[in-house]
Amino acid sequence: MATTSVHSPASPSYAVPTRALLAAGAAAGPLWAAVSLAQAATRDGFDPVRHPLSMLSNGPLGWLQITNFVVAGVLALAGAAGLRRTLRGTPGGTGLPRLFLVYGLGLIAGGIFVTDPADGFAGTPAGPPESLSAAGAAHLAAGAVVFGTVIAANYVLAGRYSRAGRRTAAVVSRVAGTGLLAANVWALSGAPAGSLVLASGSIPAMLWLSTSLTPLAPRAA
Structure with missing residues (x-):
């Protein structure tokens, strides 16, 4: 009597493992924050109360922040690819990878187009x-894209966490997104210490986004 064997479909094989893509994406926010804050603490003439972190792209050491933007952007693009593979067919599985894609492109654009130096920094x-x-205007547009996608991605994360019953994580996601939104409004209004407030809102929101990729990496192929 003949027997019939049933084979389960094989997992797709990728040139770059999904685990590596997710790990790269998770590193984008911490890398950008660490390099930016290290420069803010050591660059002559830089005052985080008056100068946005993107202004570090100016001066003799400006290449450090330019490289920081571009590398973080490339890492975020890798994370977008990893999320697309991992979250395919799940709630938010389309929106979140797309937001990470735009987030990465915005960071890269923020490095290519350097903001104008001002207010005593870099000899001004x-x-x-x-x-x-024109480059300064393009940088502002790139920044708006980055902030908008980070805010939106945190809200999408909040929805995913809520559906999974992770109430604390959902609350933190909403707080991170709302905090960045409020900080952006504060900075754009010309209120005191706008640059410092914006950094205080953007860095936690970016770091929290990285936590969404971290637990996925060990389970990915």
């Missing part, structure tokens, strides 16, 4: 720049 006089350069 006190006060805002007299005019906005």
